[in-house]
Amino acid sequence: MGFRAMKDEEVAEFLAQPLVAVLAVDDPGWSPHVTPVWFHHLPDENRFQVMTPSSSRKTRLHRTGTGELSLSIQSVEGATARYVNMQGVARFLPLDPDLLNAMVSKYLPEEARAAYLAHPPEDSMFDITPRRITTAVID
Numbered sequence: 001m002g003f004r005a006m007k008d009e010e011v012a013e014f015l016a017q018p019l020v021a022v023l024a025v026d027d028p029g030w031s032p033h034v035t036p037v038w039f040h041h042l043p044d045e046n047r048f049q050v051m052t053p054s055s056s057r058k059t060r061l062h063r064t065g066t067g068e069l070s071l072s073i074q075s076v077e078g079a080t081a082r083y084v085n086m087q088g089v090a091r092f093l094p095l096d097p098d099l100l101n102a103m104v105s106k107y108l109p110e111e112a113r114a115a116y117l118a119h120p121p122e123d124s125m126f127d128i129t130p131r132r133i134t135t136a137v138i139d
Contacts, residue, residue, distance in 0.1 A: 051122035
């Protein structure tokens, strides 16, 4: 079994896939609040973005906490596992229409996009600047 870090071009290709990430936000007095999310990576700026409803639990916890989040993206194909783990600081912002369109194009089939765009459940977003990124390929 081998273990190595991903090369930059592998990371970019991996993060462009419509994978579901796991977002973790500190929940004082409990274990972290963990939830699956769609994500968008901006490789030129090395930032991650995640859409969210402004009334969600992750949003409430972020507002009252340190602003730090963790994001884990992983996949398994046969005997090969890949992951990108990121810890960083997030700004909470109104949802950028460009992000909404990018996410819908990335994650939904064409026939489902118009309905989602007509009534998106998200109205806000986290704009995350990584402090640390760990990558691996295990095979």
